[in-house]
Structure formats: C-alpha cells, structure tokens
Amino acid sequence: MVTDQLERLSRLPIRDNLRGLRPYGAPQIDVPILLNVNENTHGVPGDVRRAIVEAVQDAVAGLNRYPDREFTLLREHLAGYLGHGLTADNIWAANGSNEVLQHILLAFGGPGRTALGFPPTYSMYPLLAGSTGTSYLAGTRADNFDLDAGATAEQVAETGANIVFLCSPNNPTGTALSLDVVAAAYEAGEAARAIIIVDEAYAEFSHTGTPSALELLPGRERLIVSRTMSKAFALAGARVGYLAAAPEISDALRLVRLPYHLSAITQATAIAALTHSAKLLANVDEIKRQRDRIVSALTGLGLPVAPSDSNFVLFGGLEDPRAVWQGLLDAGVLIRDVGIPGHLRVTAGTEEETRIFLETLESLIRPSVS
Template sequence: MTDAQSSNARADRLAALPIREELKGQQPYGAPQLTVRAMLNVNETTHEVPADVVDAITKEVRVAAAQMNRYPDREFTVLREKLADFLSRDLPQAHFTAEHIWAANGSNEIMQHLLQAFAGPGRSVMAFPPTYSMYPLYARGTYSDYIPGTRNEDYTQSAEDVAAQIREHRPNVVILTSPNNPTGTALDLDVVRAAYEAAAESATIVIVDEAYGEFRQPGVASALELLEGRPRLVVTRTMSKAFAMAGGRLGYLAAAPEITDALRLVRLPYHLSIYTQAAACAALDHAESLMANVEKIKVQRDRIVEELTAMGLAPSPSDANFVFFGGLEDEKAVWRHLLDDGVLVRDVGIAGHLRVTAGTEEETTLFLDSLRRSLGR
C-alpha cells in the first residue's frame, strides 16, 4: 500500500467514526515541521536560550521533581505574582497583582478558557481575518458561531469600521489581534477603545491578543494601558515568543479579577503542571537575559523590512518578530526556492505574499540571499 493509499484508508476510518458533524472533513491546525538550516515559519525565537536561563530552569525543575508525588498549586500563585510583576515593570503606570492574572498551557488554552466561559452554544465569536487561523477553530471547539469581520485593503483596521461591525453583529466575544498575525501590524489604542464602547452595548467581552507584544516598535502602546475601568476587556500574552518558551507552553492574560474568577469555573483541575510552573517562574526571574534576545530579533526584523523594500517588494510595517511581505508574482515558487536553499518560511495562503520569522543574523542573511537569487535581484 502506498503512502497515499494508507492516508486515504485512514481518512475513511476517521469518517466512519461518530464524530461531531461540524468536525467531519475538517483539517487540524498545523505548519510544516522540517529540519533545515533556517526554520523561519512558525515565529519561534531561533536564538539559543541564554545559559543562565537554562541553568535556572534546570535547577527549579529538579526541585519540582522531588515534589511530583503531590498535585501542583492549582492557583499557581507564585507564577501569577511573577507575571504581574513583569507586566508592572513593562507598564509602570499600571499596577497589576496576581488577582489580575490567569495562565494556562499556551495562549491557545487561554483562548479556550475564555470561549468556554463567555461563548458556547448559541453564542458567537468575532475576529477579523486575515488573522490567526486558530480563532475559528477555538470557536468550533466550543460550539460557538464564528463571525469573520473584514479589514481595510491594506489589512489595517479603523476605529469607526471595527465599532460598526461589532454593533451590526453583536457578538458575545470579539478578538482583536495586536500585532496581528500574519500581517505584523499593531492596533492604535483608539481602535480598542472604540471596540470596547461598541461592545458595551451588547455586554460583549473584548479580547486583545498581544502574543507578540514585547516586539512592538518604540512608542507603540499596549492595550494593557486600557484595562483599568474596563471590566470586560482582556489582554492575552504568551511566553512562547519573547521568553523563548515555545516548548514550555505558557500563556497568560491580564484582566479584571472577576474575569479570572469566571475562568476558574471552566479550567481542568491542576491544569498547570509543577514543571510548567517551575520553568516559567525561573524564566521570569531572568527576564532581562531573554529580553536582550528580543532586542536582537527586532534588529533583524527591521533589517528584513529595509532590505525587502530595497528589492522592490512590499513588506508590511511590523511590530512582531516576523515580516509579512507582498509583491511576489508566484509566492509558491519562491517558497519552494527558499526551501531548496534550506530556508523554511510560511505560505499563509494570501496570493503574492509570504511571511518570514526574524531569526539570527546568520539565518536572516540566508533568507535574504536566497530570496535575491529567487527574484534575480
């Protein structure tokens, strides 16, 4: 039996199972996982984890191992305190405490908790594609209706348009993404303010997904600044990107304490393992080392934007650790050329466009040199 025949036979067996109707024929989320010289397709931090961080995590996990016969702290109190302290340092004018913080196994589980609590059967979730492709999957997984909003032709969003769409559809949950994935563009806070005001008319929860928030350009504000006095506003973050913990799976949010109380109603017992808590706490204790890598990544990101522009391409302004760029006649041929040269980038399904993660200086050079050869420039 060939690989194709085996795959088809397995698909047939899956189709024969009594799975939910809305899951039939669907594809799971995924991206190519290939081992090449420059893996720049899933927005991981490609820099090595600093040695002091590795040592600290190893030490804390070893201590945790001696206690693994007991359940972990289900309130992960120390971790929430450290996350609150980190956000307070990033935003001195605000004062976050553990009561404002929730955490889970990646920001994916954070979103799942939020939709389990505030969406569900007979309720709706609105997001604005092109954006993170998991949003409709979150909705589907929580039996929620998904409403795809629209963006401007250049993929930006205006306060007036976002507010009008919210008032028209009156969703139960709105997800705004800043910086947006795959475009890398950040939202002006006026958009968040307008969205919240419109959402207040229907008691809608507004989530601002800031997974790449630490990479934003100087002077670009975070929606964290707007939390005070807005009890239905939620700002989500992750340690997968800036903290180089994609393999550690730790996402978190900041919101009014009553939001975190609502999420306790839907979380599974002891959902954060003792090892996850230990590793995250150790990383937060060494945030300075990890943020130094963030600054290096921003240099390469800005270099990519500058050099792509010089090639005559059209990169979008980026506040993330990746660059979305257009101007390609055949993005699939360019993607294949890059891969043949050992550079893996992301085809996001938008004609004429690709997305590349800002890697190390060496990885970035490999990407740029290969792209020039592909374009003959």
Template sequence: MNSRDDSLEALPLRDDLRGLSPYGAPQLEVRVALNTNENTHPVPEPVVRAVTRRVTDTAASLNRYPDRDFTNLRTALASYLGHELTEDNLWAANGSNEILQQILQAFGGPERSVLSFVPTYSMYPLLALGTGTRFIAGERAADFSLSAESAARQVGEHAPNIVFLCSPNNPTGTALGLDVVEAVYEAGEDRNTIVVVDEAYAEFARFGTPSALTLLPGRPRLIVTRTMSKAFALAGARLGYFAADRSVADAIRLVRLPYHLSSVTQATALAALEHHETLLGTVEDIKLQRDRIVDELKRLGLTPAESDSNFVFFECGGDAHAMWQGLLDQGVLVRDVGIPGHLRVTAGTEAETTAFLEAVESYLARS
C-alpha cells in the same frame, strides 16, 4: 486494512469536524526554519541552569498535585507586567491558545459568537469551532488595516459575545491603535461583549507603541493575553497568560481543568521570570533583523508591511507558493499563509536573516 481517512469517517465524529485538517505549520528538516515565529536564539545558559535547578527541586514532589491556582506564578507575572496589576488580575494556562480556549469556554459556546477581523490568527476560528461558538469573519481594509470606525461599526452590526483583536496582528504584523480597542469596547457595551486583545508579540513592538494593558482600569470586559513563547524564547514550555479584572479570572476558574498547569511548567515559568532581563536580551537583536528584512525586501522590489512583531509579512510580487518552494529548495523555510501574493518570514538570528535574504535575491534573479 482501512486507510486512516476511512477509519476516521467510520467514527461518530461531529458533523462540523468532518473533512477538516488539524492546525499546523510544516515541520520539515531544513537549514533555516523561519516559519513559526519562534525566537530562534537558544535559551541562555544561565536561564537553562536556573530552570534545571527549579525543576529538579520540584521533581521530588511530583507525586502531589501542583498548586491549583499557581499563586506564586501569578504574582511573578503581575510584577513583570507592572501597570499596578496584582496576582488577582492574572491567569495562566498551557500556551495562549489554551487561554483563548478557556475564554471561549466561559463566554462563548452554542448560540454565542466571536468576531475577529481577517486575515488574522488562523487558530481563532478553530478554537471557536471546538467550543461550539459561531465565528464571524470581520473585514479589514484592502491594505489589511483596521480603523476604529470600521471595527466599531462591525461590532454594532454583528453584536458578538466576544471580539478577538490581534495586536500586533498575525500574519500582517502591525499593531492596532488603542483607539480601535476603545471603540470596540464601547460598541459592545449594550451586548456586554468581552473584548480580547491578543498581544502575543507585544515585546517586539516599535518604540512608542502602547499596550492595551493601559486600558484595563475601569474596563471589566477587557482581557489582554500574552505568551512566553515568543520574546521569552520558551515556545517549548507552553505558557500563556492574561491580565484582566479579577472577575474574569474567577469566571475562567469555572471552566479550567483541575490542576491544568503542571508543577514543572510553573517551575520553568518562575525561573524564566526571575531571569526575564536575560531572556529578553535577544529582543532588540530580533527587532534589528526584522527591520533589516523590511529594508532589504524593499530594496529588492518587494512590498513588506511595517512590523511590530518578530516577523515580516510581505507581498512577493507573484506566485507566493512558487516563491515559498523556491526558498525551500535553498534550505530556507518560511510561511505560506494562504493569502495570494504574500508570504511571512520570522526574523531570526543575523546569520538566518542573511540566509533568507540571499535566498530571496537568488530566487528573484532566476524568476
């Protein structure tokens, strides 16, 4: 019998997909899993009951297609975001990855390009590949920062059709200044470049960190994406969304699959938004644990980045994979992001954070 690899090779697969591996972090059974930036706090019981009621009410009509334009959900998302946004400015899909894919389907494609500044979210080049869009790997400074001047210069040099700005950046965790967003937008004026600010972790930003939502008025080519996977603790619900000029949502309608957002997904998201204050109650605790990780890693002689997200990117002072394995051997799973000498850890509950810090201290003592 042929192996799976041989069977795959026998298929008429696209040449640019041959030899690639699917995206995905290790899914291992461990004592403490802090590798995928989930909100590790369980969904509060009042929200579980609210979701259950809404989904139960929806179940009787599952023989019918869902509201194709999910108007009630878009209205609720606009209300949550504020900034004088209306349902016409909002769009949603099955996770922010599908949102980004739809943006590439509408504005990217063959003979078009998307620029992002690496290291950044590793799905960007894969989404570009899937839509036939050329991915351009822009550069950051040695400390992984990105200045307005450098970003604008690279946009001018490469003339991309789309720019992805991850803020707070994954895996490094630090938010961009709004001057970077403004400079990129202006630099793309001649090319009519779409600028996407991926704010998946925005709710975890440090006090005083502004959102690119404040820049939307008067900028019809600017899109700000968000997710309910992180701060809302709804990674399993798969709900991502964006805010933009209404013309952008109209453009996405041209490429979205019909009825792409199920009735169950819409019901779950609506229940969560009705209880957003309860769900977001864990955010401050997560930020406290994140800052605790930063402080303790410094005390242990490591070099963490200041974080506006629910994770910490840190220089581990040696072989990153060896430390990753050493922590795993103690039942703590973090993320090896493939950057030499660096690892990333999600800020979990107080107990999970303590387990991680104790594992790091134990590993360092033995190294």
C-alpha cells in the same frame, strides 16, 4: 494518505461542525533554517537554562503531590513583569496562550454565541471557536491590513458578537492596533456585553512607543489582554500563556479549567524564566534589528511589506509565492505560506539566518521583480 485519514475519521460519530476540518499546524520539516512559526531563534541563554534546570529539579522532589492549583507564585511574578498596577488577582495562565483563549471561549462562548475576528489574522481563532461550539464571524480589514476605530466598532455592533478577537501585533501581518480601536470595540460591544480579547502575543517586539492594551484595563471588566512566554521569552517548548483582566474574568475561567491544569514543572520553569526576564529579553532588540533589516531589504527589492511590530515580516508582490517558498526550502530555509495571495511570511532569525534568507530570496525573485 490525508484523504484516507479523513475518510476514516468521517466514519466516527464526530460533531457535525468538525467534519471536514483539518488540524492546525505548520509544516514540520527538518531543514537548517527554520523561519516559519515565529519562534525566538536565539534560544535560552546558558545561565538561564541552568536556573530553570535547578528550579525543575526542586519541583521534581514534590511530583508525588499535585501542584498549586491556583499557581499563585506564578501569577505574582507575571503581574510584576507586566506592571501597570496589576496584581496576581488580575492574572490567569495556562498551557500556552491557545489554552488561555480556549478557556475564554469555554466560559463566554458556546452554542448560540458568536465570536468575531478580522482576517487575515491568527488562524486558530475560528478553530478554537468551532471546538467550543461557538459560531465564528469573519470581519473585514482595509486593503493594507489595517483596522480603524470606526469600521471596527461598526462591525462589532452590527454582528452583536459575544467575543471579539483583536490581534495586536496581528498575526500574520505584523500590524499593530491603536488604542482607540480597542476602546471603540469595547464600547460598541456594550449592548451584547461582549468580551474583547486583545491578543498581544508579540507585544515585546513592538516599536518604541507602540501602546499596549494593558493601559485600557482599568474600568473595563470585559477587556482581556492575552500574552505568551513562547516568543520573546524563547519558551515555545514550555507552553506558558497568560492574560491580564479584571479579577472576575479569572473567576469565570476557574469554572472551565481542568483541575491542576498547570503542572509543577511548568510553573517552576515559568517562574525561573521570569526571575531572569532581563537576560531572556536581551535578544529582543537584536531580533527587532533583524526584522527591520528584512523590511529594508525587501523594500529595496521592490516588494511591498506590511508594517511590522512583531518578530516576523509579511511581504507580497510575488507572482508565484509557492514556487518561491519551495525554492527557499530547497536551499534549506523554511518560511510560511499563510494563504494570502501573492504573499509569504518570514520570521526574523539570527544575523546569519537573515543573510542566507535574503540572499536566497533575491536569487529567486530578482529576474521577475519589475
């Protein structure tokens, strides 16, 4: 089936750099427990749902008109949420953080320019680069998935990359970056005038004291901090991503965005959610507790676990991760095979979902754990 699709696709005059590629996407399988795409498993509280419905209902009355092209009120709410002295001029938003990243690549990438990432990291980076005609370079991490300032700066300088992706907490490893890594990458990119993107999609799940690159924005016009409302805000289905940066970054992105790219419905949903951010974020601490519970339990099973500042856990030590993945699926639990040898990744679910995952996993691996 897939082979036939690829053959039919190859007969079209598709761009050469897209030939043979497969679209991004995790398996979509209907099972009771979905712990594979790092969604917020707690959902939107009832009173917030009602507030969103009311806001959307009001927006529907004006659907015969185009929405606010500058999504000004949304930018004001996002700036207020982030703090750090940011204003609406520092904010940009789009339909999910992937579109935010696409806008950045459209404005600052393209033919003859390069983007640098540090795998294992978010698998959309090379796909977004390719779709915009931007060359993608794969840097290296330490064996424990860490990045240090010196090695990062050296790679940024040596490659002369025009765009640098730093994911913190990193997907799929969950590891967070120290601010000295971000600062070193920024300085190393001075010669190439590199745009440094710190992708903080999972920032709200970080351990207390883990810094945000938002602290580094003043005086750094080429630094961008990307965020999303999909994870901590439980709004994956609403598709709202955003960034904070110097105002001139948004000016550049206005040159490549589609007209009225954020619908009135999207804007109304996001503003209503931000108005009730405290209630939406109330489940974050519980998700963090389940994450730490998973880390503790897997460590107790003798499985190596990557330190996680996110709502998911990457664990290794598996002789046959595909068999473990299938065994969990057969039991109604879907997690993610991210392609790292000997490893799997699991999203922190509810207390009950976590219990079922841990008990099923132990039953599958206990005989083989040394």
